Amino acid sequence: MKRKVFYILGALLFGGLSMSVAFNTKSSNNVTAVQEGEPTNLQVLPKETSMKDVKKIMWGFNQALGVKCSHCHAPKADGKGLDFASDDNHKKLIARGMMHMTKGINENYFYKYQSSDVKVDKVSCVTCHNKKAHPKV
Numbered sequence: 001m002k003r004k005v006f007y008i009l010g011a012l013l014f015g016g017l018s019m020s021v022a023f024n025t026k027s028s029n030n031v032t033a034v035q036e037g038e039p040t041n042l043q044v045l046p047k048e049t050s051m052k053d054v055k056k057i058m059w060g061f062n063q064a065l066g067v068k069c070s071h072c073h074a075p076k077a078d079g080k081g082l083d084f085a086s087d088d089n090h091k092k093l094i095a096r097g098m099m100h101m102t103k104g105i106n107e108n109y110f111y112k113y114q115s116s117d118v119k120v121d122k123v124s125c126v127t128c129h130n131k132k133a134h135p136k137v
Helices: 002-023 053-063 091-113 125-129
Strands: none
Touching: 002 053, 053 091
């Protein structure tokens, strides 16, 4: 019985630590990557995309590329946090191009072939990146 309780407490502690690490989005230079308010400067995503949905999408990028927010987002001028609307980090422009590319691939080569009896997978960032910032050539 004690062993079972020990394993359960261990699993809860590990799960709590994992969640803490997963949702602690700080870059290596200790820049907090939390965005508040409404999204601005959306150029690929629809302008009406909610902050909640933007965060989900960005979290997916973090996971697919194995990077943190500061990989694509430039720091604020005062050095406190990230300027999510800024286009100063060239990698953000590359990410936009990649979003257009995957959307084009899916629309032109997958979605148009779907029917009620045939479901075709789609490509996404992880298709090529496999949790690496730079996919293998």
